Amino acid sequence: MFKYLPHTEHDIKEMLQVIGVSDINDLFHEIPQSLKNLDLDVPSSHSELEIHRRFDELAAKNRKLIPFVGAGAYDHYTPSIIRHLIERQEYLTSYTPYQPEISQGTLQYIFEFQSIVTELTGMDVANASMYDGATATAEAMFMATGAKRRNKILVSSTVNPNIKQVIATYAHYRGLEVAFVAEQDGITDAADFLAKNDKDVAGLIVQSPNFYGIIEDVGQFRAPLDETKGLLIVNSDLASLSILKTPGEQGADIAVGDAQSLGVPLQYGGPYIGYLATTSKLMRKMPGRICGVTRDADGKRAFVLTLQAREQHIRRDKANSNICSNQSLLALFVTIYSTVMGKQGVVEAQQKSHDATAHLAQRLIATGQFEAAFDRPFFKDVALRSKLSPEVIESTCIEHGFLGPLWLGRYDDNLADVFLFGATEKRTKDEIDAFVGIWEVR
Amino acid sequence: MYYDKLIFEISTPGRKGYSLPDTGIPAAPIDASLQRTAPAELPEVSELETLRHYTNVSFKNFGIEKGFYPLGSCTMKYNPKINQDIANREAFQIHPLQPASTVQGMLEIYYETQRILSELSGLDTFTLNSYAGAHGELVGLMIMKKYHEDRGDLKRTKVIVPDSAHGTNPASATVAGFESVEVKSNKDGTVHIEDLKQVLGDDIAGIMLTNPNTVGMFEKDILAIAELVHEAGGLLYYDGANLNPLLGVARPGDMGFDIMHINLHKTFSTPHGGGGPGSGPVGVKAFLADYLPRPVVKKENDQYTIDYDAPDAIGQISHFFGNIGVVVKAYTYLLTVGKEHFSEVGKFSVLNANYIKESLKDLYELPIDDICKHEFVFNGLKDKSAHVTTLDVAKRLLDYDVHPPTIYFPLVFKEALMIEPPETESKQTIDQFIAIMRKVAEEAKTDPDLVKGAPYTTVVRRLDEAQAARNPIVKYRDLT
Structure with missing residues (x-):
């Protein structure tokens, strides 16, 4: 047994x-005998005690560093109650809510999640989540090329390079054309955009705060896109929109990005959660699940997955997206975070992250080893130049127990002396002092 | 009492449920011109109110620890608690940009999991970067496409998908830039070989198969099918949604499959989470290994490294390394089950399915009366005279605290009722399910209106789904 x-x-x-x-x-x-003679080279069955020992051993091979970098994964604080709630078996072990009578719990939090995403983005409608911000952006591209029946998408060079890679990969296999809009001094080059935008372009993908942390004026692209009937797709860290001008206010057609910074732990890159929100006009072109309100046979308010005629299980090869189950439990995570932190707390965590990043940048510049790469307003990532080599910076940081900045030369030869730093509300003054201290003594 | 409040409906201006420390770091105001004009109206509630709300909301859900989920093609097995405890360990809450030298434990988990998956599946190597089953399908098809492209074989624009396939298969083919060609199934849901031969040609990139297929039948001609497809220059893709019955029994790689995905949230018990997070690792034979997406985790002289360049990769399909938190749970499960018990997992799931099938086939129409694997399909009630549909049966099961089976899928049977009882369910639970199914069949005969009006005991009754689509209310503001 x-x-x-x-x-x-x-x-x-x-x-x-x-x-x-x-x-x-x-x-x-009926299975051919030749297939059945297995002698598997797999580990023996472990008891719980042995499992703990094995993972103690693995844990000891990790060295957890204090991050002074974000770049798409932000070390925000997670209030205790969230884990307790999401690990309730009713949430953790339940199936996709196809049987609404016994899935009102999931459906209700999806509805609340959609409400929170629309509040933060200023858009009309949001879906029930996406895998991550990068794939959500690629799905937004499909939405635009599908809705506009155009094959080409423009992507600003200031979008996070990992997101750009995912967009390029998705586009290549689907047979779509991606053209990159140049950057100018840390932001999207508006002149280059105007030169490249025409009636073959389904839309423009821009990011704000962009990869360098810089808050971009994405609203300026609205009018020229109206002229060519293209869509404006804005990628943002969802939490930052608790403070910053929303995609909705700036005329975006689609708002996408990652919602990890609403308290989702770092867990080495995943599971995180992407979001996708749009206008009422484009609602029926959205990928993924959408929850709506209806009544039951007794007239009671109830929630149900709706507009399913868009989805793969109905449309099969005619579907514009293949997305099925994705990050539901993370949608609950983000919903509870946005609730317990609430209207004030989400803003406070983001403002303190910005304060910490600004303080960090100022202190690092004061050491004489770093200077600002761009003279522009940033949020919780900041790009600094240094003559120090990336190897020296990395090893010195590790030596002191810190995860240092992301070296941008990894993505672009023109940025060989640029490093992307970041901080959150979790970083204390002492930690910043200690981190800056490394560079002062050199 | 029925709890029907939305979190926004218990919000009170000024209330707080959090505290953050004063960091002593000077404030750095953000220019007003960059800020939103009005604050986001997020809830304002206390910590206890938050707990009460989401606890009460949870009561409106079913779950595996409450009852049985005989959901076809979903493998709703027990989700061990230890998996969760391990994934929650503080040592794994690491920033994804940490250099490889500082995350050897993480990378070992990644590498070892992919090694065990390779061994169990007969494929040579896996990426764990794909987030879910459908994502895995897309990645697998990208690999298929790049393989043909790199050989200059550009006319292979079509992928064969049987009519019984999961809806994600043809959708993934479209998203990967292929055209899907449907082949009809035999009466038992297996591939019609003559039909297959008709469509095989130099425009075919490959075929997507689920084996056992969605009616629970093992594709017994799989070796012949593989030979035909390979001879025609195509590749074989294995949809791993139904891998559970073959665990420790037979391997897709040995059957001739070149590419596959595995649903860790099905076969390897990481929970479904109400619709994710899942994980959909993609495995390939050695000749396709260089195509796996970036970043690639490698082992070199007992050191684990991360290859961010991998020049022949299909590209990048995730921001970082996929849902590693889910992988940690699957690795825990793999170690717990271990060499001694893998084949029992497969065998007992098949035992459970056949036992239910034989115990109910006198009352439910069984279109394929043969030994099934982990699941099988009834085509509704045998006695259809009272016009009680599969939907009615499913809704009536809710009154007996059973999650309904998958309904109206696969599309090959009009009244499909697809039953999959995972190996973690005991004979007692299954006997109880059989008794309930028999009772519902009896009710359908003696009091059909009772069944047609079900459910009665759930928190809400049957919903007006058309109304939701006609007049979409999709956020709290739409209600106010």
Whole structure:
């Protein structure tokens, strides 16, 4: 017997009798014998105690560093109650809410999540989540090319390079054309955009705060896109929109990005959660699940997945997206974070992150080892130049227990002396002092 | 009492549920011209109100620890608690940009998980970067496309998808830039070989198969199918949604599949989470290994490294390394089950399915009366005279605290009722389910209106789904 398998010898015998075979292996009679001689080189069964020992060993091989970098993964504080709530079996172990009568819990929090995303983005409608910000942006591209029946998308060079890579990969296989709009001094080059924008372009993807942390004026692209009937797609860190001008206020057609910074732990890159929001006009072109309100047979308010005619399980090869289950439990995570931190707390965490990043930048510049790469307003990432080599910076930081900045030369030869720093509300003054201290003594 | 409040409806201006420390760092105001004009109207509630609200909301959900989920093609097995405890460990809450030298434990988990998946599946190597089953399909098809492109074989624009396939298969084919060609199934849902031969040609990039297929039948001609497809220059893709019954019994790689995905949230028990996060690792044979997406985790002289360049990769399909938190749970499960018990997982799931099938086939129409694998399909009630549909049966099951089976899928049967009882369910639970199914069949005969009006005991009754689509109310502001 094994703890996850309740079948006794007696049960097996009785069940086989009902089925009418004498041996459990007879249930696999049609599988060719040549396929069945397995001798697997896999670990032996571990008891719980052995599991803990094994993971103690693995944990000891990690060295957890204090991050002074964000670049798409932000070390924000997670209030205790969130884990307790999302680990309730009703949330953790439930299935996709296709049977609404016994899934009102999931459907309701999806509705609340959609409400929170629309509040933060200023858009009309949001879906029930996407895998991550990068794939959400690629899906927004499909939405634009599908809605406009145009094959080409413009992407600003100031978008996070990982997101650009994912967009390029998705576009390549689908047969779409991606053209990059140049950057000028840390922001999207508006002149280059105007030169490249025409009636073959389905839309423009811009990011704000962009990869360098700089807050861009994305509203300036609205009018020229109206002239060519293209869509404005704005990628933003969702939490930052609690303070910054929203995509909705700036005329975006689609708002996308990652919602990880609403308290989702770093967990080495995932699971995080993407979001996608749009206008009422484009609602029926959205990918993913959408929850709506209706009534039950007794007239009671209830929630249900709606507009499913867009989705893969109905449209099959005519669907514009293949997305199915994605990050539902993370949508709950973000919803609870936005609730317990609430109207004031989300803003406070983001403002303190900005304060910490600004203080960090100022202090680093004061050491004489760094200077601002761009003279522009930034949010919780900041790009600094240095003559120090990336190897020296990385190893020195690790030596002191810190995760230092992301070296941007990794993505662009023109940025070989630029480093992307970041800080959140979790960084204390002492930590910043200690981190800056490394560079002062040099 | 029924709790029907939305979080916004218990919000009180000025109330707080959090505290953050005063960091002593000077404030750095953001220019007003860059700020939003009005604050986002997020809830304002206390900590206890938040707990009460989401606890009460949770009561409106079913879950595996409450009852049985005989959901076809979904493998709703028990989700061990230890998996969660391990994934929550503080040592794994690491920034994804940490250099490889400082995350050897993380990378070992990644590498070892992909190694065990390779061993269990007969493929040679896996990426764990793909976020879910459908994402895995897309990545697998990108690999298929790049393989043909790199050989200069550019006319292979079509992918064969059987009519019984999961809806994501043809949708993924479209998103990967392929055209899908549907092949009809035999009466038992297996591939019609003559039909397949008709469509195989130099425009075919490959075929997507689920084996056992969605009616629970093992594709017994799989070796012949593989040979035909390979001879025609195509590749075989294995949709891993139905891998559970083959665990430790037979391997897709040995059957001739070149590419596959695995749903860790199904076969390897990381929870479904109400619709994610899942994880959909993609495995390939060695000749396709260089195509796996960036970043690639490698092992070199007992050191784990991260290859961000991988020049032949299809590209990048995730921001970082996929849902690693989910992978940690799957690795815990793989170690717990271990060599000794993998084949029991497969065998007991098949035992459970056949036992239910034989115990109910006198009352429910069984279109394919043969040994099934982990799941099988009834085509509604045998006695259809009272016009009680599969939907009615499903809704009536809710009154007996059972999650309904998958309904109206696969599309090959009009009244499909697709039942999959995972191996973690005991004979007692299954006997109880059989008794309930028999009772519902009896009710359908004696009191059909009772069944047609179900459910009665759930927090809400049948919903007006058309109304929701006609007049979409999709956020709190739409209600006020």
